[in-house]
Amino acid sequence: MTIAPDDPARPDVYALLDEHLRHMHELSPPESVHALDVDQLKRPEITFWSARDGDQLLGCGALKELSLDHGEIKSMRTPTVNRRQGAGRAILNHIISEAIARGYQRLSLETGPASTFAPAHQLYESAGFRPCGPFGDYQLDPHSVFMTMDLTTHTSA
Structure with missing residues (x-):
């Protein structure tokens, strides 16, 4: 498996991201969907990667810079x-x-409630993320769960 920067508009990636957006809209009201579309993933403050085995797309994820010491995980999908x-x-x-290489002190994410997103919660918790309140521009929302990790004390998983 190789993980490398990629173009979110690449056809197979675009299809995966489209599936992701459609799925988020099926699970949450529109005002609670915070998944990014392809154009948003091309913004300069976002770095987008895909994981591949040869030509086969295995998944994707992005890192958004919120500030010089805080990043946000976006568009994690397999x-x-x-x-x-x-x-x-x-x-x-x-x-x-x-995020550590960039010198971020904190890495955060927003995901859906545990009843629907239990595997994602388990993955994030196993990596060291803990529940937190809204960050950045987010507001309290019953359809959102916020998690964060203190990178200054993080040890590799």
């Missing part, structure tokens, strides 16, 4: 057929390593 094979954890570890 295709349904590739779940539970380690791509999600590999992308998450890659993003954490990049």
